Amino acid sequence: MNKELFDKAEDLINKCTAHTRESGLTFDWVMALTDESGYPSASMITAARADGAIWIAFCSDIGANKPNRIRKDPRACIYLFESKSFSGISLTGRIEIITDLEVKRNMWYDELKDHFNGPEDEGLCVLMFRPERYNIFIDYQNICGEFV
Numbered sequence: 001m002n003k004e005l006f007d008k009a010e011d012l013i014n015k016c017t018a019h020t021r022e023s024g025l026t027f028d029w030v031m032a033l034t035d036e037s038g039y040p041s042a043s044m045i046t047a048a049r050a051d052g053a054i055w056i057a058f059c060s061d062i063g064a065n066k067p068n069r070i071r072k073d074p075r076a077c078i079y080l081f082e083s084k085s086f087s088g089i090s091l092t093g094r095i096e097i098i099t100d101l102e103v104k105r106n107m108w109y110d111e112l113k114d115h116f117n118g119p120e121d122e123g124l125c126v127l128m129f130r131p132e133r134y135n136i137f138i139d140y141q142n143i144c145g146e147f148v
Contacts, residue, residue, distance in 0.1 A: 010052035018109035032077040048107040091131040098126040
């Protein structure tokens with residue numbers, strides 16, 4: 001494994017969340033899940049917080065498509081990419097739906113006010129993604145692997 005490239009990927013993951021987004025970074029997140037018919041379905045999403053490649057948390061409405069699909073199949077692919085640098089971090093793993101109030105408070109960020117009445121809102125949930133495999137392409141270098 002190229003440790004330097006992996007560390008750079010983890011650093012980008014940490015810097016591209018709602019809580020830590022650094023100005024000048026233009027990376028976007030995509031979450032791919034299995035839809036009701038068994039087909040892959042991808043959509044943009046914002047990461048609330050992350051701990052490198054250990055976990056990445058997203059916020060959603062408990063009754064929305066993403067949590068409904070996760071209940072049926074928790075396997076997911078998360079893709080963080082920037083088209084101008086042609087860089088991408090693809091992580092596959094599993095997602096857990098969390099409704100614990102303390103977790104929701106820790107993940108809350110101001111932009112959620114447009115959709116929820118605060119972290120106490122019963123409709124808010126946290127989608128906690130834990131990667132199992134990675135495929136990283138940064139600076140025209142590629143590494144793939146699994147987390148043990």
